[in-house]
Amino acid sequence: MTRRNQRRTIPLLLALMGGALWPAHVLAAEPPPAAERDPELDVLLTQKAHDILERVRLVDGQARSRRIEVSADIANGVMTVALDRNFLPADYGPSFEDQRSEISFGLLHWAEQAAPFSRVIFLYDGKEIEYYFPEIKAADDAAREAGEALRRIRGMPGSGMAFVAAGHGYFYSYKDNRWVTSRDEWNGVSEGLLTPSYAEELKAVIEQRSQMPVVRPRVQIMGATHPPSGEEWWTIAARYAIAEQYPGETKIWNTYAGSALWDREEREDINSRPLLANHHRAEVAIHLHSNGEPSGTARGTRVIVQPGRPMDAALAQSVLCSMKELIHSLPEYGAFTVAPAPHALNKGENREAHMPSIIVETAFHTNPDDAKALLDPGFRSAAMRGVEKGYRLWATGKACETLTLDPLPDVQIPVRSSLIVPVAFKGNPQYPVVLELGVASCVGGNCTPSDEEFMDPSRPVQLELLCNGSGAGTVRWRTRLRDADGVVTEYQEFNQSCVLT
Ligand SMILES: [Zn+2]
Structure with a gap:
C-alpha cells in the first residue's frame, strides 16, 4: 500500500503517527536512513552562519563566537549547527530562543532551496542545550507526560475549548526600566501589535466553524488604557491580562517570582500562555506569530512544533496544508510559499502545553513582500481560515486533500x-x-x-x-x-x- 493510500483510508491513525510528509522511517518505525551530505551545501550554510553570527544580537552570557559549522543531513531533513560553549547563554530564556529561531530560519532559507528540512539541532561543544540546562528538558518531559496521562484517562484533554494566543505585546524590562515590545518594527509590522488582529480573526472562525468556545489571554477591547504603561490594554502582553483576571493564580503568571532577571516578566509572559491553556484544559493551543530573520530574504508560512510530539506534528501538517489551500485561493497569493512540513524547534509556548500545541508563523515581517501580505486583511482572513480548517480536519480524522x-x-x-x-x-x-x-x-x-x-x-x-x-x-x-x-x-x-x- 502506498503512503498516499494509507492517508486516505486511515487518516486518524496516520494523524496519530505523525503526518504524511514526515519521513517514512518515522511512520514505519524503521531505522532512519543513513545521513546524506552535500559538502558544497555544508560549506555554503557554514558561510551563511558566519554572516548571521556577525550580526545577531547577543544574549546575556554569550561571547560573539567565530567557531560555527553547519552540516545538513538531507536524507533525514536535519540541519546541525555546531557552536562552541562561548555561545551558551547565562540563562535559558525567550531572548535565547528567539535568537535560535533567527539563526534557524536564516539558514533554512538557504538549506531548503536544496532539500526540505524539518529539524534544526544546535550543539555547544558537541552537546545540546538541554545538557547545560536540564530544567528545560525536565519541563518538556513533564508537560508531555501530563498530556499523555490526560489523554489516557479521557481520550482527549477535553473541555471543548480552544486556546488562541496572539504573540508578544508590551512587557516591563528591568534593563531599560520601561515598557518595551520584544520585537522591533520591520516594514511597518510590529509583531506584538499585529498578532491580536490575527487572533481575533481565528477566534471568530473557530467559534463559527468548529463550534468551540475560544479563550484568548490578551485583552481584546480597544480604547482602555493600561495605567502602569500608559499604553492601550490590547497592546500589553498576555501575562498582565492574566494577572488582572486571575490574581490568585500566580502559578500561571508569576512563575519567576523572586527572580532578578531583567526579562523576568517577558519569561513569565511566554510561560503564562501554555499554563493558562492547561488551566482551561483546552483541546488545542494555537500561538500566532510573524517570523523574523536578519537577511530579510526568507519568506513564507511556517508552523513550529515541539520536537518529539507526533500528535502536534500531525496537527501542524494539516494546518500547513489547509493554510496553503486557502492562501492560494486568493489570486494575488497563488504562489505564496507555505512550508511543506512543520519545523521542530524547542519553544517555551509549545513545551509547557499539555495539549497539542503549535506556533503559526504566518509570514516573515522581515521581508517587505511578506510584511505587505501580513498587513492585508484578505491575506489575514485566508490564512486564519486555513488554520481553523487544518485544525478541524485533523480533529475529525480527515485528511487535507486538494479539491x-x-x-x-x-x-x-x-x-x-x-x-x-x-x-x-x-x-x-x-x-x-x-x-x-x-x-x-x-x-x-x-x-x-x-x-x-x-x-x-x-x-x-x-x-x-x-x-x-x-x-x-x-x-x-x-x-x-x-x-x-x-x-x-x-x-x-x-x-x-x-x-x-
Ligand atoms: Zn514571535
Missing part, C-alpha cells in the same frame, strides 16, 4: 427531456458550494450557462441537463466547483448532445 472534480462523461439526451448527472469530487469544501457551468462551445440551439448552489453537505452535488428545444445540437460545457472560501477545482469539460429520437 478536485472527477471527470464527467459525455451525455446524449433526447430532445424535450432532461438528465440528472451526479458530480463527484474529492476534498473538503466549505459549504455552500457552487457548481459553475460555462459554455466552451455551442452548436445548434441556445446554450445557457448557469451557477447552481448547494447548501447541504449531506445532499449530492448534481447537474440537471436540459434539452428544451425541438432541434438537435451539441454543447461543450466547462464546469468547476467553487466553495464558500473561494477554493476552486480545475475545470472539467464534457459534451451534451441533444438528439432526435
